[in-house]
Amino acid sequence: MSDRTANIGVVGLAVMGANLARNLASREGNTVAVLNRSRGRTDALVSEHPEAGFVPAYSYEEFAASLAKPRTAIIMVQAGAATDATIDALVEVFEPGDIIVDGGNAYFPDTIRRERAVRETGINFVGAGISGGEEGALNGPSIMPGGSDESWVTLGPILKSIAAVAEGEPCVTHVGHDGAGHFVKMVHNGIEYADMQLIAEAYDLIRRGTGKSPAEIAEIFAEWNRGELESYLIEITAEVLRQNDAATGEPLVDVILDQAGAKGTGAWTVQTALSLGVPVSGIAEATFARSLSSHPEQREAARDLPGPSTATPVDDEIAFVEDVRQALYASKIVAYSQGFDEIRAGAAEYGWNIDLGAISKIWRGGCIIRAQFLNRIAEAYAEQPELPLLMAAPYFADALGRGQEAWRRVVVHATNAGIPAPAFSSSLAYYDGLRAERLPAALVQGQRDFFGAHTYRRVDRAGSFHTLWSGDRSEVEA
């Protein structure tokens, strides 16, 4: 065991933990203790990176002894049971005032539970969402920590030192207490699902509408990346579309099996939104689109179902591509508006004081959804912190106003041509739903009252009412 003292430790040295440990070690003033369940990863990391000056530990006791007080350790192990086991082991060797940070992809109710249990021991527990994959962990992720104000005092400077920097500001903020950080990270991932699906639909519409090759469409995305759509996801889309398969010479996108995987954070976002009563239709459609793609037997069974009888060619390719760009931007505004709604509803439900503008700022660097666009969201919340609907903020309302005709043309084209565009079309339906003067929800209330006496309210006077449907059909006040 080393007699050197570390100011921060990392437990779990697979790709994310090892990269985060290297990131920490590269920052001025940090000495990093490292521990992994099996010894091999620790030895490999320490021998491959002598420049990092790691302090290796081979037991939790050694790990605790190597850390200066208050001890601070970041856990980067598999989410679920492995995280619980690691927390239990650290609680055994840590003392009141020490800080345990879970940097894995925990489900936020687990973080709320863990925070409550660890707090009983006097140890601080912080659930921190870390976004940016392995590259982000190494060079600067976007970090979304929850936990107590007390732990933020110690942890804040350390996390600021390793986070990505966007426009001079570190991409980390104290999101709120207990599970707030993991909640926001979950919604981030949900928005990421929607953003990716919308881009994929845009690609599909252009390809099937114009017959352009993936390489030609890559140039379109590269061009879009110079405008209001500028983002990491648009940038990497161009890279993926440009790539040719070495084995066949075909565009790589044509040899990749068209079944999208998922690790579950999109589903969590949608499940949580359903519980909160927040319509996140863009995220839901994106999650369902991945599920649909991954049922080959059903796709096979559906292959011969009839489609449109006539092909609907695009007559003006340039105008069509511009329409798709505008539809993409409009749908993206809806997806982010819905995601921020979910955060606002989660904050109200769980008692978190979340600064939505600050969240949009910490997503500007390090994470997968990083984009110029997030500055516009930050500006909208700076102007009106209690904004009830992000897409109604002046900048976004204006952008939607400019794009909505194109958006409708694209959805009509997709429908007529039999091209699935679930995220484009559900976002438009959401937009029109919120805009509507009257919704057929009135009829739904009438139906509910008919079969279940669920009552309804009236437009012209207060109170709840019921029609005696199986009687004389007169109305009574409920």
Ligand SMILES: NC(=O)c1ccc[n+]([C@@H]2O[C@H](COP(=O)([O-])OP(=O)(O)OC[C@H]3O[C@@H](n4cnc5c(N)ncnc54)[C@H](OP(=O)(O)O)[C@@H]3O)[C@@H](O)[C@H]2O)c1
């Ligand atoms: N934010 C992102 O972009 C991003 C990307 C990837 C992953 N993550 C999250 O970051 C965390 C780490 O991810 P990863 O891909 O580096 O690793 P991982 O494959 O999720 O987990 C492997 C690590 O967990 C340890 N482990 C497994 N079971 C354990 C147990 N019962 N007790 C103690 N340690 C145990 C392993 O130790 P051994 O070496 O002994 O097996 C190894 O260090 C995960 O929560 C993951 O979801 C985030």
